[in-house]
Every structure is written in C-alpha cells, then in structure tokens.
Amino acid sequence: MHESALESALTPAPISAPTAIDARLFRDTLGHYASGITVISGLEADEPVGFTCQSFYSVSMDPPLVSFSVMLTSTTYPRIKQSGRFAVNVLAHDQLHVSNQFARKGTDKWAGIDWTPAASGNPVIHDTLMWVDCELWDEYVAGDHLIVIGKVVEMSAPEWHTREPLLYFKGSYRHLREADQLAS
Numbered sequence: 001m002h003e004s005a006l007e008s009a010l011t012p013a014p015i016s017a018p019t020a021i022d023a024r025l026f027r028d029t030l031g032h033y034a035s036g037i038t039v040i041s042g043l044e045a046d047e048p049v050g051f052t053c054q055s056f057y058s059v060s061m062d063p064p065l066v067s068f069s070v071m072l073t074s075t076t077y078p079r080i081k082q083s084g085r086f087a088v089n090v091l092a093h094d095q096l097h098v099s100n101q102f103a104r105k106g107t108d109k110w111a112g113i114d115w116t117p118a119a120s121g122n123p124v125i126h127d128t129l130m131w132v133d134c135e136l137w138d139e140y141v142a143g144d145h146l147i148v149i150g151k152v153v154e155m156s157a158p159e160w161h162t163r164e165p166l167l168y169f170k171g172s173y174r175h176l177r178e179a180d181q182l183a184s
Contacts, residue, residue: 034169037099039089041123042080048110048123051076052103064152069145084136087122090129092163093175129163130156
C-alpha cells in the first residue's frame with residue numbers, strides 16, 4: 001500500500017454533530033446482542049418475590065461481583081432490596097414459560113414454580129442453568145435504570161451446570177443448538 005493510501009485508510013472519518021437517538025431504533029440495534037434471561041429473586045416478609053431480567057453480567061473476580069439493571073419504575077426490586085440480598089437464577093432453554101410468568105405484573109409469579117431456598121433464604125428456581133446468591137454491594141442510577149451490584153456469597157455447584165441457556169436475541173427467545181456451536 002502506498003503511504004498516502006495508508007494515511008488515508010488510517011485517517012478517521014470527520015466527526016459530525018451528534019443527532020438525537022431514536023429510542024426504538026436504539027432498542028432494535030442493541031437487540032442484536034444476544035443475552036441470557038434471568039429471574040432476580042428475593043424474600044419480602046418470608047414470601048418469595050422476583051422479576052425477569054436480561055441485563056445481567058459478571059463484574060469482578062476479586063471480590064466476586066455480579067450486576068443487573070432494573071428500571072427505576074420497578075415495583076418488585078424495592079421489595080427485594082429491603083433484605084439487602086438477592087439471587088440470580090439463569091434460566092435454561094426450556095424455561096421460556098418461567099421468563100414470561102415473572103415478566104407479568106399483577107399475577108402470582110410463583111404459581112407452579114418449584115424452588116429451594118439458598119442459605120440466605122432467597123428462592124433458587126429448580127432446573128435453572130445456574131444461580132448465584134448475593135449480598136447487595138452497591139447501586140448506581142443510570143438514566144431510566146438502576147445498576148445493581150451484588151457480592152456473590154453462594155452459587156450453584158458445577159454438577160448443576162448441565163443445561164443449555166435460554167437466550168434473547170432480536171426481540172425473540174432463542175436457544176442454542178448443538179450444530180450451531182463452534183469448536184474451541
């Protein structure tokens with residue numbers, strides 16, 4: 001490549017004035033990032049509470065921290081927050097009905113849901129892909145959401161991790177197929 005062509009290739013495009021971001025287009029664009037589906041669970045007066053959440057990720061190995069985001073208008077998260085702890089249940093590929101059930105408002109989200117308490121008492125949903133139980137570490141307001149960080153104090157055993165995940169991609173539930181997996 002000639003030097004002038006190389007310089008041209010490495011020169012960034014001119015920066016234009018920022019434009020307003022269309023909310024629907026933003027959501028559709030970010031929908032191209034596949035994410036797992038979780039149910040954040042806790043206890044309120046010894047009764048299980050929970051909600052579906054797809055914004056979950058690991059934050060730190062030392063100390064072991066995870067995070068999820070929840071809308072500021074959530075009515076369920078404040079009920080969980082009161083105890084200072086929560087569990088994250090990562091749903092398996094055949095738990096679409098669980099995701100939908102915990103996403104609905106005004107219903108008994110725990111109807112027909114089998115669970116066992118973690119050492120903290122937080123509900124761990126049966127047959128999930130994996131789970132972590134956390135103490136509330138910190139919270140940060142970010143736009144119309146709250147970023148919640150938890151310190152992991154207990155987690156599912158390795159023999160628990162035998163299932164495939166339930167995924168969300170481009171506005172639809174998805175799951176892995178063996179033929180789609182890449183060789184390492």
